[in-house]
Amino acid sequence: MAARMTSIEPIHFPPIAPANTKVALTDGERAVTYAELDRFANACASALLNGAADLAEERIAFFLPASVDYVAVMHGVWRAGGIAVPLNTGSAIPELEHYLSCARVTRLIAGADCPAELVALCNRLGVNVVDVADLRDAPPVTLPTVAPERRAMMVFTSGTTNKPKGVVTTHANIAAQITTLLDAWGWQAEDTIPLFLPLHHVHGIINVLNCALWAGAKVDLFRRFDAPAVTRRVADGHYSVFMAVPTIYVKLLDYMDALEPGAADAIARGFGAMRLNVSGSAACPVPLFEQWRARTGQVLLERYGMTEIGMALSNPYEGERRAGHVGMPLPGVEILLVGEDGNTITTEGQPGEIRVKGANVFLEYWDNPKATAESFVDGWFCTGDMAVIDKGYYRIMGRTSIDIIKSGGYKLSALEIEGVLLEHPAIAEVAVIGVADATWGEAVAAAVVLAPGTTLDEESLRAWCDGRLSSYKMPRMLKVVESLPRNAMGKVTKPDLKPLFS
Ligand code: MLC
Ligand code: AMP
Numbered sequence: 001m002a003a004r005m006t007s008i009e010p011i012h013f014p015p016i017a018p019a020n021t022k023v024a025l026t027d028g029e030r031a032v033t034y035a036e037l038d039r040f041a042n043a044c045a046s047a048l049l050n051g052a053a054d055l056a057e058e059r060i061a062f063f064l065p066a067s068v069d070y071v072a073v074m075h076g077v078w079r080a081g082g083i084a085v086p087l088n089t090g091s092a093i094p095e096l097e098h099y100l101s102c103a104r105v106t107r108l109i110a111g112a113d114c115p116a117e118l119v120a121l122c123n124r125l126g127v128n129v130v131d132v133a134d135l136r137d138a139p140p141v142t143l144p145t146v147a148p149e150r151r152a153m154m155v156f157t158s159g160t161t162n163k164p165k166g167v168v169t170t171h172a173n174i175a176a177q178i179t180t181l182l183d184a185w186g187w188q189a190e191d192t193i194p195l196f197l198p199l200h201h202v203h204g205i206i207n208v209l210n211c212a213l214w215a216g217a218k219v220d221l222f223r224r225f226d227a228p229a230v231t232r233r234v235a236d237g238h239y240s241v242f243m244a245v246p247t248i249y250v251k252l253l254d255y256m257d258a259l260e261p262g263a264a265d266a267i268a269r270g271f272g273a274m275r276l277n278v279s280g281s282a283a284c285p286v287p288l289f290e291q292w293r294a295r296t297g298q299v300l301l302e303r304y305g306m307t308e309i310g311m312a313l314s315n316p317y318e319g320e321r322r323a324g325h326v327g328m329p330l331p332g333v334e335i336l337l338v339g340e341d342g343n344t345i346t347t348e349g350q351p352g353e354i355r356v357k358g359a360n361v362f363l364e365y366w367d368n369p370k371a372t373a374e375s376f377v378d379g380w381f382c383t384g385d386m387a388v389i390d391k392g393y394y395r396i397m398g399r400t401s402i403d404i405i406k407s408g409g410y411k412l413s414a415l416e417i418e419g420v421l422l423e424h425p426a427i428a429e430v431a432v433i434g435v436a437d438a439t440w441g442e443a444v445a446a447a448v449v450l451a452p453g454t455t456l457d458e459e460s461l462r463a464w465c466d467g468r469l470s471s472y473k474m475p476r477m478l479k480v481v482e483s484l485p486r487n488a489m490g491k492v493t494k495p496d497l498k499p500l501f502s
Helices: 034-049 068-080 093-103 116-125 171-184 202-215 227-235 246-258 261-272 286-296 369-374 414-421 458-465 494-501
Strands: 023-026 031-033 059-063 083-086 107-110 128-131 151-157 165-170 192-195 218-221 241-244 276-279 301-306 310-314 334-338 352-357 380-390 393-399 404-407 410-413 427-437 441-450 477-480
Touching: 023 034, 031 034, 034 068, 059 068, 059 093, 068 083, 068 202, 068 218, 083 093, 093 116, 093 151, 093 165, 107 116, 116 128, 151 171, 151 202, 165 171, 171 202, 171 310, 192 202, 192 227, 192 241, 202 218, 202 241, 202 301, 202 310, 227 246, 227 261, 241 246, 246 261, 246 286, 261 286, 276 286, 301 380, 310 352, 334 380, 404 427, 404 441, 410 414, 414 427, 414 441, 414 458, 427 494, 441 494, 458 477, 477 494
Parallel strands: 023 218, 059 083, 059 107, 083 151, 107 128, 192 218, 241 276, 276 301, 441 477
Antiparallel strands: 023 031, 151 165, 301 310, 334 352, 352 380, 380 393, 404 410, 427 441
16 A cells, blocks of 8 residues: 555645655656656746745646646646646637636647647737756756645536636645545555546546555556547556546446457456446446356446535445446545535435545635535535435435536536527527436537528537537537427526437
8 A cells, every 4th residue: 555644735735755766657758766756847847936935826727638747837836836737638718718718727738739719729828838848958947835724726617607707726725535435445556547538527537546646556547538449558558547437447348349359358358357346427327237247257436526525425445336326435524414494414325415525625716706605505505416325325316407408527507608609690499408318428519590591400500600619518419499498487497308309
């Protein structure tokens, strides 16, 4: 087992052991040891400080693919006392404009291949674009002591508003989110894990990247989920731990089914030999859990989390992992279920909203005290997810808002998508919903009322969305309707739209 920290260190967090000559990361181009990563992170921190003593929570965004550069910049920002704002390299320019201006970013770190439109946007917003190559060789300077309660990271999350909100976590929050998983899932320095999840969300950032680094393990970075490349290494027996969203397990089963049996069996054996396969970010359907067990022999460990809280509930590493359930509270995380009447649920089988308390819970929505205040009741963070306790294990029942869609593990806001679609000249009215889908969990579906004299089809709508919305937010289904169903108050009754897409 990796040595555990007994208290949260104020600096060089998460700890990257400078004397460790073991490989920490590979990114397809290079392999770096912990000692090299430590030096590189210090160089980034020193260059960013540029003579200042402390970045004093300056928001430093980075637009970098999963790479050694990405990791060194993230840790460099933390070491220099800045707030790391990782951006989705697949975002459309209007989305990036929102992130940069909402966070009041001052510097953006990017590679030489930074798109011209993003450079132009930064120029317009007064954001300095810094080439990551200019950070690599800066001479080391004395770094500030950064107190654990200071802000460390801002990750944008969709919700029940039309624009994503910046979720701010402190160094202490991140440390708590990591350390609970190190123990609960038995992280070891001997572990090797592939990382192909996007690095602008907590699943990739916390559960995979920074848990592994804290444990002294090895991470293979992939720029995207590439089934042939990832499974080649799985079949070679290269990995001990695997973490993914349910959609990826579906895609892996489909991929193995399409291979000739010998090749598929080698991959299945590679998974079977690992010490842990984790599923999360969306519900893992019971048939998927069973198919994965039948194909690989692995019993998936399902857990539940959220950008604002990291991980909260987990099936046990040792003990029964129950299909369709998300287990029990992780150490240090307090959970309350609250019924519609506002009372705490004390009996099994009764549904309530999951509320969370603990050092893992985020500090605030950036520049949005109203949204922050509204998301807490008596110090408990209200997740908007419903659950029941069933023979000691929590089971997720759904969400309180129909306007949140989970597609392939991404949380999408129906209102954000509707806001963009309404700019289309042919769309007079629109309602976006999530529709059950075997691969994506939920797929984005749009019901539209057309402006007089116009027509619209799915293909032309997706083409129009290109550049306005990230591709995973684009509607996968479109229905043109005469009118949208509304209640007496004039509000669209979205559940009534579901049969349209079944
Ligand atoms: C890709 N596409 C999606 C999509 N991802 N469509 C809907 N939903 C998604 N999630 C579309 C693309 O737009 C494209 O459409 C086509 O699929 C192929 O794109 P791709 O990039 O080649 O797809 P693929 O690599 O297979 O991506 C699928 C995926 C990816 C599952 C690997 O979506 C992914 O990495 N999801 C994980 C998201 C995640 O990490 N969430 C965690 C949030 S934190 P077209 O039409 O152009 O062909 C959180 C807390 C917690 O939730 O508990 O963890
Ligand atoms: P995000 O805001 O992107 O961090 O997504 C968090 C949301 O993902 C949660 O609020 C849940 O709705 C959902 N989620 C995460 N893990 C699970 C799970 N195991 N089962 C069901 N839903 C999940």
